[in-house]
Amino acid sequence: MPPTQSKKPKSVAHSWMTAVEEFAKAEERIGESPEDILKWFLKFSETDVDRISEGDWLNLQYEAACVVFSRPGLFSKYDPFRYEELLSERGDPLQAIKAHLNKDVIRSLIESVKGIFRKVLNGEPILIYTPALSVHLYPPEATGDTSWHLQYQAHDPEAPMCLALLGGLKEFGHLLRRCPECQLVFLAVRKNQNYCSKRCQTRVASRNYLATPEHRKGKQGRPPKGVSRKPVSRKVTRTQRRHS
Numbered sequence: 001m002p003p004t005q006s007k008k009p010k011s012v013a014h015s016w017m018t019a020v021e022e023f024a025k026a027e028e029r030i031g032e033s034p035e036d037i038l039k040w041f042l043k044f045s046e047t048d049v050d051r052i053s054e055g056d057w058l059n060l061q062y063e064a065a066c067v068v069f070s071r072p073g074l075f076s077k078y079d080p081f082r083y084e085e086l087l088s089e090r091g092d093p094l095q096a097i098k099a100h101l102n103k104d105v106i107r108s109l110i111e112s113v114k115g116i117f118r119k120v121l122n123g124e125p126i127l128i129y130t131p132a133l134s135v136h137l138y139p140p141e142a143t144g145d146t147s148w149h150l151q152y153q154a155h156d157p158e159a160p161m162c163l164a165l166l167g168g169l170k171e172f173g174h175l176l177r178r179c180p181e182c183q184l185v186f187l188a189v190r191k192n193q194n195y196c197s198k199r200c201q202t203r204v205a206s207r208n209y210l211a212t213p214e215h216r217k218g219k220q221g222r223p224p225k226g227v228s229r230k231p232v233s234r235k236v237t238r239t240q241r242r243h244s
Helices: 012-030 034-045 054-069 093-100 103-121 158-175 198-210 238-243
Strands: 133-138 149-154 176-178 185-187
Touching: 012 034, 012 054, 012 093, 034 054, 034 103, 034 158, 034 185, 054 093, 054 103, 054 158, 103 158, 103 176, 158 176
Parallel strands: none
Antiparallel strands: 133 149, 176 185
């Protein structure tokens, strides 16, 4: 029986390239527009980190890292400094992500996002205090682009996370709703949309119909339970046709 070969440890360069690829996939899942980012926050706020699979949890960590360590409210694929804090650390970047964004941190971020949504639905003003936020302005020569670049860095991930959320709420906060049936917070596609889905709307309509008194359910009313309504014949006899 041949001896078992132990797996070779991955090099830092390999881990760095893997992290860059995972960041690109995470950015694609989130989207670039304020509306896409706001929809991601809605999905993020409903996530139960204790019940998701290992693969989904890793994807969530990368997505959260995109929001926390990138410029709030705007993702720039041409900004080489957007993940400098993670990718410049020694060792495996994935381990750095796990250390910065463990389950306790993600739970805290989810609660902060939920709190902001509650204030928006109640029409309350929102104040984000950022005591440990630093802002960097990079010249075009450093980024290889034609414009200057701003990057926000914070030791507390809550500040950039909330700032990114406010960027989407500024434009689409008036379309935020709470479904009266399932209590899910959603982004309405039209101003008069009250329910998050057709399923909830149909469930409410059916319940209202069943609660309606019998004499108000149509001209003939609803037949008693177990009794079928007598079908109405539409055939016209010769006698009826002669007198018509």
